[in-house]
Amino acid sequence: MNFIKLTLKAAFVIIISACNQNKYTPKLDLAAAPEQREFANFTQQKINDNLYVLKANNYNTNVGVFIGNKGILLIDPMFGFNTESHKQLVEAVKTLSNLPITHVLNTHSHADHSGANAFFAELGATIISQNNAIYTKTFTDQTFKDTYSISMDDETITLYHLPAHTFDDVLIHFAKNNAVFMGDTFMTNSFPHFYYGGGSKGHLNFMEKTLKLSNAQTTIVPAHGSLTTTKAALQDYKAHSIDWSRRILELHQKGQTPKEMANDTQLLTLSDYFNNGKVSSDRLTQTLEKTLSVERISSITLSEPIILNLTGIYKASNGNVFEVDFIENNIYFKSKGNFMYQLLPLSENEFIIKGQVPEKQVLFTTDMPKQLIYNDGKSRMEARKIN
């Protein structure tokens, strides 16, 4: 059976804020806080005596360092993709404390955050991620579903699962230190990221949860860009994110293509705000394409019995195992150690993959034995239902 080329006459679901016709205020000053120091290959910012943010000068991911009485907890301790740079990070941490690294937390599974997990596990650290990380290539040894709390001395560190940028996003809150680590749901040097996990709605939920946990003194740690920033800066970013989503929706409804949208004055002004200046028209177009591939959804809604008939485990002849799941009204297509996608129905048996439109498709056969055919954009794989 062949996949037909699919035209999407899709609805565009996005967060609309009715009254936010704001003129774009200049970005708040995100300049370094006074307690910042440069050493070796790193910039370091102190939040408190026991909480720091480190960033390697040649790598753009913020790393959190919490120093307990008995051990050290790291957040997203990945910089560089080789053990040499991991060792440099260990050395940098040693300038703060000689205690062992006992815990590693990931804000999400992308390699620039979690790529050093196995390295730190070997040093004896427990790696904690959200459960959906098992459907990625990341190494993890302890997972949780909704929330997870760690008590270290008099600090309570709470992890909240809120899908936005990925399916395994985690917001990390330090109660006593009054600090929040947001991962890639907040970057001070880039567009609102491509939110295939929760769409723009998930992005908004994540920001709102962070704002709820924060006050004027809270230290907000974005994943990329400045080491730390403030609640006010996040509020500003949130307002611009809402405008960004709304404008894309407006232009999409007028029938504009991403290329055409890339010339829109409002989107260009927002792009300057997010990126601290101009980016190439190609990069803007690509971001708009990706955003549309997440926000644009099929107009078809399937009844629950039809969906439940498709859920289960499928096995391909090469041994690959796929899971089709129905959770909170969403259909997921998963493969352990590999991927997790959300399926969007175009008919009772044809599905596209949110954020991967139109290359990747899944087709279910109607005859017995039940099978699925997965087209990953390069090849097609058949898998038979085994459970």
Ligand SMILES: [Zn+2]
């Ligand atoms: Zn990421």
